[in-house]
Amino acid sequence: MEQDFWQARWRENRIGFHEDTPNTLLTRHFAKLGLHAGQSVFVPLCGKALDLDWLCAQGLRVSGIEFNQGAVEEVFDRQGLAPQVTREEGITRFHAGALTLFAGDFFALTSGHIGQVDVVYDRAALVAVKPEDRGAYAAHINRIAGPVQQFLVGFDYDQSLMQGPPFSVPGETVQALYQETHSITLVEERAADGRIGERCNALEQAWLLKPLA
Ligand SMILES: C[S@@+](CC[C@H](N)C(=O)[O-])C[C@H]1O[C@@H](n2cnc3c(N)ncnc32)[C@H](O)[C@@H]1O
Structure with missing residues (x-):
């Protein structure tokens, strides 16, 4: 399963996807989202990414979902926050200040859980989903967050060189998943x-x- x-x-502890600093594609291109303090960002499949702390530090309201409860608890611990913990329909909600993280299955999360969302930040989330589940993933994002702006960071590589996750999600796939609801721009790609990177010469790509309308 x-x-x-x-x-x-x-x-x-096989969490090579976890970065020691906030993702620099996010920090470099964040201003393009035109957000202001008090707006809200939803981070699907958030792990314990330091991006969550960085987004909070921008004055945003931040929500996220992650299977692993220990990862969720660690984010609150390192921010020195003591969350209120409640259980809602099979999902555990941790909330303190501007941060709300859910421990549970993304596909069980509803718009009622996350409330108003202004932007979705997807880093290594779409690429973590099995290829056959991507359509359902993209549709669920659009359903619960609404067709809002997204900043999406993923990988493009030759899938025959490595088994995912992370899976390769090339530009054509991003287009196929989101072109009916969004205009799609590649803002940066890098090794x-x-x-x-070593095994597959993968590109890390940031999409806006x-x-x-
Ligand atoms: C590749 S990691 C990326 C984590 C994070 N976005 C980051 O940048 O560090 C994918 C994460 O999604 C979580 N995950 C995978 N499928 C999930 C699902 N259906 N619901 C909730 N979390 C899920 C995994 O536990 C894992 O922590």
């Missing part, structure tokens, strides 16, 4: 770091998705 796979990775 998908959840068992990810929980095992967390248990065994990916780490194992995926703007909702069609």
Whole structure:
């Protein structure tokens, strides 16, 4: 099962996807989203990314969902926050200040859980989803967040060189998933770091998705 796979990775500390600093594609291009303090960003499949802290530091309201409860708790611990914890329809909600993280399955999350969303920040989330589930993932994002702006950071590489996750999600796939709801612009691509860069010459790509009027 998908959840068992990810929980095992967390248990065994096989979390090479976790970055030691906020993602620099996010920090460099964030201004393009035109957000202001008090607006809200939803981070699907958020792990314990330092991006969450960085987004909070911009004055945004931040929500996210992650299977692994320990990862969620760690984000609050490192921010020195003592969250209120409540259980809602099989999902555990952690909330303190401007940060709300859910421990549970993304596909069980509803718009009622996350409330108003102004932007979706997807870093290594779409690329973590099995190719056969991508259509459902993109449709669920649009359903629960609404067809809002998205900043999407993923990888493009020759899939025959490595098994995912992370899977390769080339530009044609981003287009196929979101072109009916968004205009899509590649804002930057660069050689990916780490194992995926060394093994597959992968590109890390940042996409800006703007909702069609
Ligand atoms: C590749 S990691 C990326 C984490 C984070 N975005 C980051 O940049 O560090 C994917 C994460 O999604 C979580 N995940 C995968 N499928 C999920 C699902 N259906 N619901 C909730 N979390 C999920 C995994 O536990 C894992 O932490």
